[in-house]
Each structure stands twice: as C-alpha cells, then as structure tokens.
Amino acid sequence: MKQVSTTEIxxxxxxxxxxxxxxxxxxxxxxxKYAGKVIAVKNQKIIGVTTKLDDLLKKIRSxxxxxxxxxxxxxxxxGVAYIL
Amino acid sequence: MxxxxxxxxxxxxxxxxxxxxxxxxxxxHARPVPIKFLVDTGSPWIAISPKDAIKLNIPILRLxxxxxxxxxxxAGDKFERRxxxxxxxxxxDEKGEVIKINLDSISVLKxxxxxxxxxxxxxxxxxCDFLTTSKFRLCxxxxxxxxxxxxxx
Numbered sequence: 001m002k003q004v005s006t007t008e009i010x011x012x013x014x015x016x017x018x019x020x021x022x023x024x025x026x027x028x029x030x031x032x033k034y035a036g037k038v039i040a041v042k043n044q045k046i047i048g049v050t051t052k053l054d055d056l057l058k059k060i061r062s063x064x065x066x067x068x069x070x071x072x073x074x075x076x077x078x079g080v081a082y083i084l
Numbered sequence: 085m086x087x088x089x090x091x092x093x094x095x096x097x098x099x100x101x102x103x104x105x106x107x108x109x110x111x112x113h114a115r116p117v118p119i120k121f122l123v124d125t126g127s128p129w130i131a132i133s134p135k136d137a138i139k140l141n142i143p144i145l146r147l148x149x150x151x152x153x154x155x156x157x158x159a160g161d162k163f164e165r166r167x168x169x170x171x172x173x174x175x176x177d178e179k180g181e182v183i184k185i186n187l188d189s190i191s192v193l194k195x196x197x198x199x200x201x202x203x204x205x206x207x208x209x210x211x212c213d214f215l216t217t218s219k220f221r222l223c224x225x226x227x228x229x230x231x232x233x234x235x236x237x
Binding site: 006009010012013014017020021024027051052057068071072073074076082083084 | 091093095096102104106115116117118120122124126127135138139140141158159176180181182201204206207209
C-alpha cells in the first residue's frame with residue numbers, strides 16, 4: 001500500500017474541514033430544502049443529494065470520485081432530532 | 085500545551101460539538117480518511133458508524149467481535165461491536181499541525197439487522213476511551229461557543 005505523507009494528510013484534512021464547515025454553516029438552509037436526504041459535498045459544492053445512502057455512493061463513484069474524498073452528511077426528517 | 089480546536093454547530097437548536105479526525109487503520113486495505121466525529125462522553129468508546137465504515141473501506145465482517153460488551157444500542161438500533169486494531173488518528177492542533185494518536189483498537193458498529201436507511205443519520209462518535217488513552221481534557225463551553233481538547237506536553 002502506498003505510504004501517505006503527513007503533508008498529504010494535512011491537505012486532505014484541510015479540504016475536508018472546509019467542506020464540513022461549509023455544510024454546517026448552511027445546515028438551516030439545507031434543512032428546509034433537503035430534509036431526510038443524504039448529501040455529498042466537494043470543494044464547497046453539493047455534488048449529490050439522494051434519499052438512500054447507497055444511491056449517493058453510486059452517484060459519487062459514477063463521477064469518478066472516491067467516497068473517501070467526499071464530505072458526506074445527512075439531514076434528519078423535518079421535526080426529528082437524534083439523541084444518542 | 086497541546087490544544088485541538090473543536091467545531092461547534094447548531095443542528096437541532098442547541099450546540100453540538102464535533103471533531104474532524106483522519107482515521108488510518110493498519111492491517112486492512114485502507115488509506116487515511118477524514119471523518120467527522122460527534123464528541124460524545126455518553127459513549128464509552130470511540131465508534132465508527134456504518135456510514136463511515138463504508139467510507140473507510142473497512143471489511144467489517146472480517147473484523148473480530150469484541151470480547152466484552154458485544155452489543156451496543158445506539159440511537160434506538162442494535163449493533164454488534166467489532167474491533168479495528170492498531171489504528172492511527174490524526175488531528176490538527178490550533179496551529180494547524182498534525183498530531184497522531186495511536187489506539188490499540190477502536191469500535192466499529194455493525195448493524196445486527198438489515199441496514200436501514202436510518203443509519204445514514206448515525207454519526208461516528210468520539211467516546212471516553214479516546215480521552216483516556218490520549219490524555220486530552222475536554223472543554224465544552226456552549227454559552228461562549230467554544231470547545232477544545234487540550235493536554236500538557
């Protein structure tokens with residue numbers, strides 16, 4: 001397996017954090033539009049919205065992307081919150 | 085002093101606290117993958133959600149079952165607790181530098197029933213074993229919108 005350098009890890013984390021922050025900053029807006037959906041974000045853009053996780057993973061792969069490189073998050077159904 | 089800033093987000097009208105961590109399991113065909121963890125002191129363990137296990141390409145069926153506390157009830161669903169051994173976790177400190185923490189094992193959640201769509205909402209969680217092993221203290225001050233991990237060098 002190819003060794004991954006700390007620099008590569010750092011860059012990958014920076015990209016992921018930017019996408020995560022971008023998603024979370026817009027959570028309220030997305031909650032109105034995408035309740036119950038699962039969303040893929042890359043480079044601060046939505047690249048896929050589906051109801052089923054499997055469908056989203058297929059969509060990501062069909063774009064030639066690896067899901068490992070994509071920020072994936074979900075929006076609960078309207079009025080639903082999760083207590084773990 | 086090492087300080088790791090955490091992310092605070094309001095997702096249900098209240099502040100929740102998250103950490104972005106890159107996970108690098110050894111011994112399975114996987115590469116380092118960044119994941120968002122909910123910081124959850126109600127969980128005894130750091131646990132990888134089924135959704136993130138897919139992202140990490142973890143062969144969950146080949147992982148050994150935990151010897152103790154084999155079943156976890158989480159968000160109303162039952163999961164088998166599988167163990168991923170020798171895993172490196174990478175976090176970024178307040179200067180942006182990468183810090184590595186190695187854990188002997190971390191828990192991976194395997195649904196006991198057919199995977200339902202509800203699992204897409206279940207996050208990976210950063211539980212108490214992480215704090216114990218890494219020796220980080222958790223500071224969560226929602227009224228000042230601040231959260232971080234810290235430890236003395």
